[in-house]
Amino acid sequence: MQPHRGTILLTEDDASVLSALAMVLEQAGYRVLKAANGRDALLMLSAQVQLLITDLWMPNMDGLALLEEVRRAFPRLEVVMITGNATVASAVQAMKAGAFDYLTKPFTPPDLLDVVERAIEHGRWYRDISQWSREEDAGDRIENLIGNSAAMREISRTIRRVAPFKSTVLVDGQSGTGKEMVVRAIHQLSPRRNKPFVAINCAAVPGALMESELFGHERGAFTGADYRTTGYFEAATGGTLFIDEVAEMDPPVQAKLLRVLETGLVTPVGSTREKAIDVRVLAATNSDLEAAVESKRFRADLFYRLNVVRIHLPPLRQRREDIPLLVGILLQRLCEENGLPMPRVDPDLISTLQTYSWPGNVRELRNVLENLLIVGPREVLSTEDLPKSIRVPTESGMPPAGLALELAERQAIEQYLRQYQGDRTQVAIALRISTRTLYRKMARYGLS
Numbered sequence: 001m002q003p004h005r006g007t008i009l010l011t012e013d014d015a016s017v018l019s020a021l022a023m024v025l026e027q028a029g030y031r032v033l034k035a036a037n038g039r040d041a042l043l044m045l046s047a048q049v050q051l052l053i054t055d056l057w058m059p060n061m062d063g064l065a066l067l068e069e070v071r072r073a074f075p076r077l078e079v080v081m082i083t084g085n086a087t088v089a090s091a092v093q094a095m096k097a098g099a100f101d102y103l104t105k106p107f108t109p110p111d112l113l114d115v116v117e118r119a120i121e122h123g124r125w126y127r128d129i130s131q132w133s134r135e136e137d138a139g140d141r142i143e144n145l146i147g148n149s150a151a152m153r154e155i156s157r158t159i160r161r162v163a164p165f166k167s168t169v170l171v172d173g174q175s176g177t178g179k180e181m182v183v184r185a186i187h188q189l190s191p192r193r194n195k196p197f198v199a200i201n202c203a204a205v206p207g208a209l210m211e212s213e214l215f216g217h218e219r220g221a222f223t224g225a226d227y228r229t230t231g232y233f234e235a236a237t238g239g240t241l242f243i244d245e246v247a248e249m250d251p252p253v254q255a256k257l258l259r260v261l262e263t264g265l266v267t268p269v270g271s272t273r274e275k276a277i278d279v280r281v282l283a284a285t286n287s288d289l290e291a292a293v294e295s296k297r298f299r300a301d302l303f304y305r306l307n308v309v310r311i312h313l314p315p316l317r318q319r320r321e322d323i324p325l326l327v328g329i330l331l332q333r334l335c336e337e338n339g340l341p342m343p344r345v346d347p348d349l350i351s352t353l354q355t356y357s358w359p360g361n362v363r364e365l366r367n368v369l370e371n372l373l374i375v376g377p378r379e380v381l382s383t384e385d386l387p388k389s390i391r392v393p394t395e396s397g398m399p400p401a402g403l404a405l406e407l408a409e410r411q412a413i414e415q416y417l418r419q420y421q422g423d424r425t426q427v428a429i430a431l432r433i434s435t436r437t438l439y440r441k442m443a444r445y446g447l448s
Contacts, residue, residue, distance in 0.1 A: 005029040006120045011041040011054035011066065024109045025116065028425060038066035045074060051119050056083040056090055064094055071098050076126060078119040095379070100344065113425055117434040121347040129328035144181045146329050147322035151314050155182065162309050163189035168261065170306045171284040173313030176363030179284040180244065182311055186282060187240040195239030200232050203245040210253045216268040233266045236279045246306065247287035247298060258302045316358040316365065323354045330366050334373055346382040351437045356390045410445040417447065
């Protein structure tokens with residue numbers, strides 16, 4: 001017995017066509033509700049319906065009028081139009097009015113199932129985005145920390161556990177993984193949330209100036225010091241100081257930072273007077289600090305002081321299951337920032353994004369999505385809109401782990417093709433992908 005894959009409301013005034021389409025959908029595992037006209041369809045609509053398929057031309061209420069009513073009552077319900085060749089222009093008009101896609105008669109069962117799978121997948125994806133946004137607004141989610149993977153859930157739990165305390169936290173991960181977002185989340189969830197959050201990037205400050213920037217200096221402390229300057233520690237009094245790229249800090253400054261962490265006292269450059277400060281220090285690095293300690297480039301005692309709590313952010317390629325949600329949330333925010341309508345996203349595009357290695361991590365993903373919106377704005381974003389380096393990962397230097405993933409994927413497809421004797425629809429169901437995605441992957445791997 002096939003699993004229940006979703007509820008579809010099928011609206012068609014031709015009884016024989018209605019029965020034939022319902023049979024195809026039911027055999028594919030969908031629950032089908034049948035309506036003979038638009039008015040009956042409106043009465044049968046409910047929150048449990050995930051997709052409405054309707055003929056464009058029907059008596060009393062045509063598909064466009066039905067779409068208009070549906071958009072008012074169920075603005076996020078996916079709608080697919082069925083049309084004859086002579087009414088393609090009207091179907092395109094329906095898509096501009098909010099329909100997901102259309103089918104032109106005559107069409108085959110695989111054509112029907114492909115558009116149904118894409119529409120339901122798109123609706124599920126959009127509901128996940130909406131739910132995440134609601135939970136974030138309600139405070140049930142940590143702002144900007146997007147992902148439902150096991151790794152991201154554990155990071156969220158750690159952030160909530162450490163936020164109330166003054167302990168130092170070391171956040172490590174590759175560039176673009178979101179280390180500053182983690183640090184800001186710790187500050188926002190802490191009792192210091194209404195006090196200053198001050199950030200300094202050690203890689204952006206010349207070594208000779210780092211001591212003065214962190215601890216301040218007195219007038220006349222060095223050439224050009226014409227007035228007293230408050231350092232980052234004093235500026236963050238009562239709040240949080242975020243030291244980014246801490247591995248780039250010169251050894252003399254490391255020694256002075258260690259003393260501040262041990263004593264809570266700051267001595268400005270050119271002064272002999274110590275000042276008590278109340279600051280929580282959070283640090284981040286994209287380097288291997290343990291290796292830096294081994295090579296004597298970073299003080300072991302400072303490392304232990306900073307490493308009271310460690311949070312590791314995995315690269316995006318190690319949490320690919322988070323990519324659909326990331327794409328949705330990032331697109332939503334980019335559209336809000338730029339005053340653009342939220343586009344529809346072909347599920348195949350998301351599948352393609354999940355196969356890419358993302359050396360630039362979340363930052364690179366955001367840049368790619370922004371480029372899609374700004375350079376080529378359109379109603380539907382598809383795989384063809386992506387740069388070739390992302391569309392063809394084997395040509396973009398995918399690492400060995402990615403190649404191993406592709407090999408496993410090919411073997412899984414071959415296994416299910418044998419098991420279901422070449423039935424592509426059954427294989428797609430077993431792999432939980434659309435038939436279009438299956439055909440694309442089969443073409444990539446040279447499977448007939």
